[in-house]
Amino acid sequence: MIDFEIDPQTQKRIELFHTVAEQMMRPISREYDEHEHEKPWDFLNAMWAASTAPGGDPMGGGDASGQGGVKLRNVYTVATTEELCWGDAGLFLSIPNAGLGGAAVMAAGTPEQKQRFLAPFRGGKPKWGAMAITEPGCGSDSAAVTTTATRDGDNWVLNGNKIFCTSGWMAVEKSEGFVVVWATVDKSAGRPGIKPFVVEHGTPGMSVTRLEKKLGIRVSDTAALVFDNCRVPADHLLGSAEVKRDGGGFKDVMATFDATRPIVAAMAIGVGRAALDFVREFLAEQKVEIRYGLSPRRLSAVERDFMEMEVQLKAARLLTWRAAWMLDMGMRNSLEASMAKAKAGLAVTLITQKAVELLGPLGYSRRNLVEKWMRDAKINDIFEGTQQINMIIVARRILEYSSKELN
């Protein structure tokens, strides 16, 4: 039966995270946006303590062994992600957890590897997991990675450059975390030759060479990593070393994007909603009425713009919930996840840009957070699969074309 009601347990957590967003994130948003590369340790420690406490709630995609009781786990994740990103998307990304690195371990690792690499995230000091795929020469074309992994006795030796690694600095230099590095064991094999390798903090031959200066989500560190004869034990390769024709590890990790795309869409929706809520309150204070039900020809331009922002956000949210729900139902959701990501990225870019526009000089000023939300929103249309890549994925699915037939 079609039903849009969120279960009470999830609803309670949304309310809890709303409090976190309002009272812990919003007050420090501007400060950390202005002072890039500084870390809000009080906030990070508090979030870590909450997530690792008994009954706590590990956030992020790395740990699927989370709370029992919530039936629709992915719906729970997108709903709570939206709420935290309503607070601050950069701070959300900064929260210590196994992150995308953990997601890769879950997707490609053996049961023993999952235990070995993820158990440390259940306690002790705050730590981060990261994933390094993108290189200076390839982003969307992730199969074109040039970082190599060469077998040498009981080790793999990694050589190459990675950029745009979210939380890479925190993972390998500021905590006892790890980064999952995609490298090729056989360039001639193409995709099937690409494997994920866990590189733990402090491994010789790995160094952070740069922290990017960004348009938005500035509090989240974005690291460039260099691997110079970096040795990792053989059992740090997630899954099998075999170069299988059907892709093996690469395919597995790509499949995690079906789960993470709705989460990134939810991130965008949180930021978009922050801007929408701000505009709504502002207009109410200015006694500008939003008259639902009127013929559009009788609406003011501001009313039309606001309603457009509002319905675009609703549309993006419904698509995102659907994608998450399908995962919870055990259904393949590649098409729906890409639809949600493509729609959310675009809609929220437009919503936040329109919010700045509507508020005139007040929207442009750094005295209000709206301009920051526009800067924060933009990344959602780009990372975890650009809008264009997601559109290609949608197109392939609806046309039943392979990547060879449509590219």
Next chain:
Amino acid sequence: MLSFELSEEQQMIRDTVGAFAREQIRPAARPADESGEIPAALVAQAWQLGLVQGPIPESLGGNGDTRLATTGAIIAEELAYGDLAIAAHMLAPRLLAFPVLEMGTDEQRQRHLKRFTDASFAAASAALMEPRWDFDPAAMTTVARRDGNSFTLDGTKCMVALAAASDTLLVWAASANYDRVDGFLVARDTPGLSVGEREKNMGLKGLETFAVELKGCRVGAEARLGGENGADFTRAMSQSRVAMAAMGVGVAHAAFDYARDYAKERKAFGVPIATKQAVAFMLADMAIEIDAARLLVWEAAWHLDRGEDAHKESYLARNYVAASALKVTDNAVQVLGGHGYIREHPVEMWLRNARGFSALEGLATV
């Protein structure tokens, strides 16, 4: 708990109505658009689906089904996928029957509902729209003035489907001080009501629509829907907007399927045009918009089914569909290129039909 799954009954209804739309309605779409006529046999066939009779109580000859807006939205989408004009024709009697069913007095239900449980199609309709460029249901100019135990109706309506064939029309009119809107069950032969010439429209050409003039048209107090309590016009508008939006999704869905199939077949520069990114992206965008629009419609319908106010949701969904259905059908014409412009492939008809959603209200209800 959150779910996007149709109930088994809804799946069955979708499949049945969908098959009827694809197999019976669709082949009649172009001929109806060209000739302005819908075959009576097709209307009779659709009548057997029970789309009007369903929720009427068994005591009055109906099936006594639970009336659900979500199910109504599914039905409206599937019918419109076949053809919008034919769908509107088949659903028109609901415009009178459903408000009477939900909001009428016992006497009104007794008097007006039985005819919809007869074996053959019973034409009926509602008069809502007015021929003003900025028509607004919230600012209606058709007025009902109370005079003791009767009302006098004055005003002009347009886009009244099946008016000439309907015995009774539900006329929506504002009270004299414009603080509420009421429905009046008016027999077509009431003095002061005149049905004009059949209208000519850009699309929906198979649907008979008419202007209806009301000049000192007097009706008894018993004609007012809901009696002394009146009717919940806001809810009726929400129900109508959900239905219209659902039909828009159906039209867009039809256009997308057709354009997608065409693009996979049609070759240019040696390859199917669907393999070109410009075309593929257009189709991907269309698919996303249709899915988004459908979910917005369902959410509004769901609120209605919970007895909640859906005023805002139905309005936003309607506006979204008006824009997205236009974009999708326009893109469908574009995908077919020159062939899309000719009145042979259905896409140009769907564009003409889709353009109407931004202006038209009250041609269907759930």
